[in-house]
Amino acid sequence: MANDKRSQSAKRNEHNKRNKRLPQPDERQAILTEQRRLKMARSPHAYVRGATAQFYEWIVETNGSSLPHGPAVWICGDCHTGNLGPLANQDGKVEIHIRDLDQTVIGNPVHDLIRLGLSLATAARGSALAGLTTVHMMEALAAGYESAFATQRKKPALPERPEPVHLAMKQAVRRSWRHLAEERIDDLKPTIPLGKRFWPLSRNECKSIDALFRDEAIASLPTGLRGRKDTGAVEILDAAYWVKGCSSLGRLRYAVLLDVDGGVIEGDDLCLMDIKEGVKAAAPRYGDAAMPRDNAERVVEGARHLSPFLGERMRAARMLDRAVVIRELLPQDLKLEIDEISEDEAREVAFYLAAVVGKAHARQMDPPTRRAWLAELRRNRSKTIDAPLWLWNSVVQLVSSHEAGYLEHCRRYATGVN
Known part of the structure; x- marks a missing residue:
């Protein structure tokens, strides 16, 4: 993140933590376990x-x-x-x-x-x-x-x-982007509001997300959509841990708000990225099947065969020594x-x-x-x-x-x- 954006995000996180006492990274697991039980x-x-x-x-x-x-x-x-x-x-x-x-x-x-x-x-x-x-x-x-x-x-x-x-x-x-923003982040502003669905990040998580989007293969995901410049610059505006029901339990899960091309213009210039940990599948595989050993690569490869519309919009990567899948959330999803x-x-x-x-x-x-x-x-x-x-x-x-x-x-x- 740029220094000024990082400073704004840090101040906002501190304000939210003081006023709402949001869960910190080491408190997530117990809370998510209870939420999963309640949802089920x-x-x-x-x-x-x-x-x-x-x-x-x-x-x-x-x-x-x-x-x-x-x-x-x-x-x-x-x-x-x-x-x-x-x-x-x-x-x-x-x-x-x-x-x-x-x-x-x-x-x-x-x-x-x-x-x-x-x-x-x-x-x-x-x-x-x-x-x-x-x-x-x-x-x-x-x-x-x-x-x-x-x-x-x-x-x-x-x-x-x-x-x-x-x-x-x-x-x-x-x-449109307006519908996605109101549904996912409850706001049209270029920030992710901390609260019930979004929790603060640790410093290590912030650094890891920054490093992830410096990778050209990952940064090219949002620039690959129709109507966006292939050479558009990608800047992280904000990021948060994403509470996503049963699927969040014990996993890395983050929402990342990006600005493509600069200017923070509503619509095509903003995009919301989903980072989700790839974990071992419970579904039994055929013993002689040749699949990627990396769980994120397995998810991406499966998507390319089963759901090409989704597979072409996904990338596998490593973050905090874990396999993660990155994709942009589109309003039509x-x-x-x-x-x-x-x-x-x-x-x-x-x-x-x-x-x-x-x-x-x-x-x-x-x-x-x-x-x-x-x-x-x-x-x-x-x-x-x-x-x-x-x-x-x-x-x-x-x-x-x-x-x-x-x-x-x-x-x-x-x-x-x-």
Whole structure:
């Protein structure tokens, strides 16, 4: 940071610390642990989103041997509904993609399908939908996923967007820097206000962020977007530790506000960067799969295969001796809010989101592999449900185990028993 900007930021941090007593770096872990517990106790669907490790424990210990051995492709690894949504590429085009790749590995694609099925079934239960509706959702889920492999096109097309997805897309394409600033940092000023969502940095963290953006490969991220000068100077205006729910726990996570080209003009000259630690994935990988050993490089490589719009906007780096992923947050980047769903929308949403995941998997397969995988998906059907029995049985058992886990989590959180 420039000396004058550093001085302003330091004074503001000291003012906030005196008046709000914000958590210091050595106090973060305990507070984040409590926040994570509280967030997961809000609803069964919130619990499912935060229980990735429990999901894979069940997959491996309970049902892993009964699942088909799908082609070796990059999978999301944490494919719940909140991890899908509109994303913009560097040229401003917006599409629905997988938007969070922390857990990405080269593994079994059925894991993504089951995780999405669990998420949708939990949303249906939270919306008080009939059990028969969940049956129909799982049938639509299977059909939507298979549609990506049934076409002869090299790039499978998505079906017509259901209303909840269409509304999210309309909102995304209309958004500007003003919307992003008001949503993420509650302000249009070129500072990050410390408070509930942003906490002060240590001196070592400030120095490390400064060093990170002196790297030309990292500094070129915001200058690569359409409408910005490739040679534009990048200056750090402000930075803070970013409290981001379950994903912040025990990880490096920072928001960095940059000025590109100078002048601090609202719009294209300002950008908000997200620095997130890459950690070991809970999702099981195929043993013979060749993946980057560095966790940040793994996340970036997975994004390039699964969500090209996001992958082209990400870089892997090292900070404070840890692997981190850096990307610019764009106004068009949104997550789908499917916590509640109507009966009329349930099947359409399940079909569409499964098609998005299927497209991400299918683009990594050659035609013979697609055909063989489609044939496997269409096996083992019963007369009572038009979906693979392994998918239905997995979702039923997972809904049951996660419901019990959620209630036990609430008891422990409420009583303080560990």
